[in-house]
Amino acid sequence: MLALKPLPIDFGYGMSLNKSITIIGGGAAGFFSAICAAQLAQQKGLSSDISIFEASEQVLKKVKISGGGRCNVTHNCFDVKLFCKNYPRGSRELLSPMQRFQASDTVKWFKNAGVQLVAEPDGRMFPDTNSSKTIIDNFFNLIDKHKIKLSTKCPVKSIDVVSPNRFKITTGDKNSFMADAVLVATGSGGYHLPESLGHSITERAPSLFSFVIQDVLISGLKGLSFSDASLKLTLPGKVFNQRGPVLITHWGLSGPAILKLSAWAAREMKQSAYNAALTVNWMGAENSNVVENRLNQMKSGNLKNYLKNVYPENLPKRFWLSLLDKYSIDQDKQWAQISKKEVAQLCQALVATQLNISGQNRFKDEFVECGGVALHEIDFKSMESKICPGLYFAGEILDVDGITGGFNFQNAWTTAWVAAQHMMK
Ligand SMILES: Cc1cc2nc3c(=O)[nH]c(=O)nc-3n(C[C@H](O)[C@H](O)[C@H](O)COP(=O)(O)OP(=O)(O)OC[C@H]3O[C@@H](n4cnc5c(N)ncnc54)[C@H](O)[C@@H]3O)c2cc1C
Known part of the structure; x- marks a missing residue:
């Protein structure tokens, strides 16, 4: 030529x-x-x-x-x-x-x-x-x-x-x-x-990918998003933190904070064959004391209201119902009936849900x-x-x-x- x-x-x-x-x-x-x-x-x-x-x-x-x-x-x-x-x-x-x-x-x-x-x-x-x-x-x-x-x-x-x-x-x-x-x-x-x-x-190694997670809490909640979640990814010998929007997908979790986490941990994730532990605080940066206080205030202000109708305002309703389901807490009972143990359980799940990552999905965009x-x-x-x-x-x-x-x-x-x-x- x-x-x-x-x-x-x-x-x-x-x-x-x-x-x-x-x-x-x-x-x-x-x-x-x-x-x-x-x-x-x-x-x-x-x-x-x-x-x-x-x-x-x-x-x-x-x-x-x-x-x-x-x-x-x-x-x-x-x-x-x-x-x-x-x-x-x-x-x-x-x-x-x-x-x-x-x-x-x-x-x-x-x-x-x-x-x-x-x-x-x-x-x-x-x-x-x-x-x-x-x-x-x-x-x-x-x-x-x-x-x-x-x-x-x-x-x-x-x-x-x-x-x-x-x-x-x-x-x-x-x-x-x-x-x-x-x-x-x-x-x-x-x-x-x-x-x-x-x-x-x-x-x-691939960078910018979503996490494959199978967990009853998020399965069936495809499309729900959280504007501010804190994430902690634990891999052998190393921990990565990230904060920002998170999206529940058909396969697990995605959204800007997950993608950033995947980029920072790209090599370590590959080395661990995309098996890792993810801790999610769905309440942004709020710690367990703050969240427990909020739930207790919610209880005292809504004794006659049903659990299914009153929940932290930053959470999508379907997520809250799934959380109640996961801990076998009856969504049709009134806030007056919620036990101390159940408040503590919900609080723990809101600030530190433990999820197992079992794979990765490429981000489409x-x-x-x-x-x-x-x-x-x-x-x-x-x-x-x-x-x-x-x-x-x-x-x-x-x-x-x-x-x-x-x-x-x-x-x-x-x-x-x-x-x-x-x-x-
Ligand atoms: C789906 C998708 C969406 C993206 N969106 C964004 C975005 O919105 N913003 C952003 O910042 N980044 C985005 N990226 C990343 C961005 O596209 C890349 O970082 C960027 O294109 C890299 O440019 P490059 O020229 O280095 O490589 P490339 O764009 O990959 O170009 C390399 C070229 O070299 C050619 N080539 C390879 N080997 C040879 C060879 N031996 N001889 C001759 N030619 C060869 C390839 O065919 C290719 O055409 C996206 C990536 C993808 C896949």
Whole structure:
């Protein structure tokens, strides 16, 4: 299809005409880096030769389906330190690149490109058209404008170092191409490429998943949500805590607090084969004394009312009835008839329900893998490999992953932008 690229002409003072950059992976990171590199070349009056190789037929697949087809581009938090706290892996390493290109830069970048990003009350930012197509169309216009070459159905099989900063790229159809810099942006695949050049890949594990739990308390309550629950996940030798909204699903528990917990405990959960103990405080942060007082006040103020009709206001009624059922407390009796022991039982269940997790379910809207190229092998000032000069990484191929809310795309934009600046140097 394409012929072997000619060697760049070097004028002997460090600047090459026609610097050739190969980007492996036509996803968010690959496209963004290609476009940023081309824009930089244009600003500097340099010519560039940028190619994207994509293994599959379709590029930007995840951008298309992300955020339920709306594309949650980033998160409305412009404090880099706070922003980086949302990465279970990579939070420290991302600080430096985010100082240079953070969420506010993403908003500006897209605005300059003609895409207005709008924040939702929970901080997630989407294009104002509410369609990922806006982002995809925009990227396509830009790669056309900058004459970036795009080859689909072109999996890269190997990268060979011919000489320092000079690479031979071989694709599935056995064609070879030369490049001065190579960006590996293959998402959660293509690990053989960095491995073949001496990089190590950290243990991979799913991140952002729901918990499979079979318990009479929640079975049959699919769809009930709690706006504020406290969670404690106990795994061998380690405890993880999280607080926030929780949703009862057909299989167990999901919702933002569960997904965050799954991200922070991704590796430990995998090691324990997704068997773990979960303690839920359905009353947010209220402790057992406070809850017991509330139940006793409820009793004294409602002696003649039935248990089934009066319950803590933050609880869905169906959940309260299920709780009474679980402890064989008759829902048709009056509050006057509830015993001390029953109040104590209910209180204990409200602040510390013990549930057994027996598996995981992938979250339908956003799924990421943790694990990837080991971070200590990369210079985060440039995203260049410390092992192989001229080799760069961006996006999900790195051992970086964020919680749900736009943080994973921001990792792709930030690392792709930083890599672009250095590849064009
Ligand atoms: C359903 C879903 C919804 C999501 N929603 C959101 C969201 O709303 N917000 C958010 O922040 N994050 C979201 N994410 C995560 C986000 O999509 C990823 O973090 C992001 O796409 C990573 O970009 P990337 O370019 O690194 O990898 P990818 O987008 O995975 O792109 C990598 C590309 O490389 C190609 N490739 C692999 N190997 C080779 C090879 N050898 N040669 C050539 N090409 C190769 C792949 O085919 C792929 O096209 C979602 C993920 C999923 C799965």
